[in-house]
């Protein structure tokens with residue numbers, strides 16, 4: 001029996017989203033303001049929230065006529081500071097694409113202690129368009145900008161459109177996605193399919209068949225390491241065989257590029273929308289920008305461009321004012337012609353591609369204005385805001401979502417804000433209980449029940465023992481470790497690794513109970529980390545223990561680049577980064593949130609919390625713990641205080657119990673750490 005539907009009013013949904021998006025924007029602006037008014041640049045840099053010693057590397061006009069500045073490390077100061085980073089690299093920082101930032105001149109001498117708020121008047125606000133190891137790019141705001149960046153504006157426009165739609169405009173697709181109708185019965189699941197990839201496992205094949213046979217919506221649930229992307233590639237190729245036009249989207253550039261890279265070898269006509277500077281070098285040749293210059297369709301544009309260049313050059317040679325005026329007139333005409341031809345060329349390229357790929361935001365660009373697609377596929381859907389999904393979906397008639405709702409949702413800043421709650425309560429027509437954290441994936445699962453999804457069950461990452469707990473607790477014990485990975489240990493790495501107590505055991509738990517490993521609250525100035533709790537915690541003794549364990553692994557022969565240390569707390573990350581990167585070049589350190597989607601041979605998780613009040617804060621969140629425990633392939637080492645952790649959430653408590661019973665349980669000695 002399908003579940004009884006609880007329909008959602010589309011205008012109410014849109015109204016709620018608009019209110020939530022507005023609160024989120026206010027929270028972001030408030031947070032930026034708070035940070036700027038209470039700290040010095042050095043303090044912010046220490047917390048990963050500012051980058052100092054930058055110099056202007058380049059300046060150009062970007063989209064919408066904005067000035068985009070590229071900022072790199074000042075060579076006069078780079079290499080100093082000894083934070084273990086390579087020369088010319090910015091070191092650890094938490095600045096990401098899309099962040100609202102202030103670019104300001106750095107004070108020198110005694111003015112260094114000046115608070116950031118004093119710098120604000122002189123600086124310019126802007127949005128980060130790209131953040132790399134060696135530099136950041138910022139699109140500076142124009143005077144009239146209100147902090148609403150392109151992506152937010154697009155979501156607002158989309159929601160406003162949905163708010164105003166009349167009921168007779170609702171497609172059956174739209175009706176299904178809001179529970180006004182049930183999904184149509186799924187077509188023939190027994191149909192014989194000729195698989196392009198012979199290595200697909202049964203759960204992957206089932207998911208593909210299901211997605212092909214569904215009429216309006218299908219969810220592919222891919223727990224960690226189960227080959228979600230692998231499955232989507234085959235699905236796209238099968239849809240092509242059925243002559244369907246497919247639009248493939250993801251919330252981030254990297255999620256889209258990942259698919260372009262794997263589709264490219266199949267030699268099908270694909271177009272990737274998006275600014276070439278933001279794409280992986282390996283996929284740039286498929287970008288629309290490059291194709292408008294290199295493809296056959298581009299020839300007609302090229303001719304005009306040549307003519308324009310020639311005219312431009314002739315201006316310099318002409319002395320007569322009248323002739324110049326005439327050339328300018330010609331150029332104006334040519335420019336018009338150029339734009340028209342370019343539009344046509346884009347139309348031909350997009351129309352000729354069976355598969356178009358773009359970020360959710362990119363799918364809202366003018367290039368797709370007149371395009372129709374049979375299916376929209378969204379990868380990493382449980383990391384995307386629902387309002388963002390509607391950018392491509394408003395023109396779709398079927399959607400396939402791939403994701404894992406049991407890992408972390410998109411980071412929301414306004415989630416627990418009192419002002420948000422109050423404001424939402426006061427807005428007419430809002431749906432109670434809806435937050436931006438509720439993704440489309442979550443919502444459809446709740447609305448239509450488990451029949452709307454298929455789960456991938458063979459995982460190709462973790463040793464069986466590492467997989468056991470998440471499988472039993474979150475994935476109904478359905479995960480199976482693939483033969484090739486289920487018994488892999490560090491000692492079996494394809495290079496020389498000694499057999500030690502640390503390399504023959506996939507699961508190690510260092511129980512720090514007893515009070516010798518106390519946590520510490522970071523001082524005020526380091527508050528408000530990204531995606532972290534506002535007050536960050538650290539634990540020095542735990543950091544020492546992590547270092548000792550890494551040393552043991554490295555002594556046994558494990559390469560530092562095969563080791564990652566992750567922790568839920570920014571302050572702990574900052575504390576460890578400093579010394580570890582110098583001691584073990586190549587090792588990776590990250591926050592749990594930042595490590596989602598990644599994997600490593602050996603992963604050490606520093607849980608930090610240890611206090612007499614038995615408080616665990618946001619560590620109790622099972623989706624965060626799930627991400628932390630499912631990153632390793634061959635070795636998971638957990639460091640934590642069982643006494644404190646036992647008082648945490650039910651999930652945390654059962655994990656600690658599991659570790660106590662099933663891991664190589666160790667009680668670290670403080671004396672040996674102090675002797676280090």
Ligand SMILES: Nc1ncnc2c1ncn2[C@@H]1O[C@H](COP(=O)(O)OP(=O)(O)OP(=O)(O)O)[C@@H](O)[C@H]1O
Nearest residue numbers: 199200201222223224225226227228229230231460
């Ligand atoms: N049927 C299969 N047979 C063998 N290996 C597979 C199969 N499916 C996936 N894999 C392997 O599993 C690993 C993870 O696959 P993939 O990168 O597609 O997963 P993902 O969905 O991107 O990651 P995650 O599951 O962590 O979200 C890859 O190394 C891939 O080659």
